[in-house]
Amino acid sequence: MIRSDVPGSFAWGVFHERHPKLVRQVLDALPYGPAERAAVERLLAESTGGVLEPPADDLHDRAEWLAWGDGLWGLPWGEAPFLWAESWFYRRLLDATGYFRPGAWQGIDPFAPMKNAELAGAVVDEELAALDGLAALPDAQRARALLTSALWGNRADLSFGLTAGADGPAATDLVADDSAQFWAELERTRGGRVCVVADNAGRELLPDLVLIDHLLRTGLAARVDLYVKPQPYFVSDATAADVLAALDRLRAAPSAAAAEVGRRLWRAMTDEVLTVRTHSFFCAPLPFPDMPDDLRAEFTGAAMTVLKGDLNYRRLVGDVLRPPTTAFGETVAHFPSSVAALRTLKSEVVVGLDAATLARLDGSGTTWRTDGRQALVQVELRRENS
């Protein structure tokens, strides 16, 4: 299990380098009062040098967190599993900013200013304008381009931008590519239900929505269930409000093709062909094998579940350091439907690489596991359910 108590490690850097910058951004972006500011600063101090204080009495989800943290309360933060500690950090940040408490800040997404700025950027118009050029392409070629955009859209993650620099690294490599299998399976199950577990809002969610429109428009999916977070999480993770903002951005885009995608998706939502769904599990500090039965039942029978992004990947294959040549299928046998992971590599976890690729990456002298320059499309089929 990865922990964040080794100075210099990636996980240590997330708590000791990334979170302080994030906290500054949050406090600069909204005029929180002294009580919220002090609570956020206390959280930063606790999470970088203190112990895990048990949840306060007034937390509405106190009982769940007490149970999830059983055996961890009172330990230094770095001794908790990395994914657990990150998840608790974001839960506590919402508490500190008053997100759940009656008052002026209730329901205010502390990351909204960053998400809004990203969505408003001129670069988004440029990205959407590219859709006009894709319209004339044959379906298969357009499909490839849309999958690629959804995949690399994961690089636009705002949290990642905090350490990667404004432009981020260049997209250079696909370390595993099951995309042919992805399209072949969707063709085989044509007309089925596809689940998409979203990751980030803004520049990742836009290409995700365009891909969903393609699946619906071409009949590869008759229905799509789009899963988002029930509350702000990991900085840029998409909530239902972010889906609506992205839909508006598409509908109002100068690009005719993008605006048409927005209108089609709007209709798809009103017709319940596209449903936006959520579940408290998506903000729980748990891996997918521990998902509750009601959510498991929703994925069961889907023709395919597409899991976007790094965090979903960690929850899917486990936040542990396995030999990277471990078969992907071995790590996702717990999942109730066929799965496709679309992810750029932004944490140390990776499986399903072939030995030659691994040797090349290890010999490259780069921080390939975490620098976001590599991406993967990994598919595992569960045919008895489709």
Ligand SMILES: O=P(O)(O)OC[C@H]1O[C@](O)(CO)[C@@H](O)[C@@H]1O
């Ligand atoms: O947005 P993504 O692709 O899930 O990536 C978020 C990643 O950023 C990190 O939070 C690092 O801060 C990783 O722990 C996490 O996997």
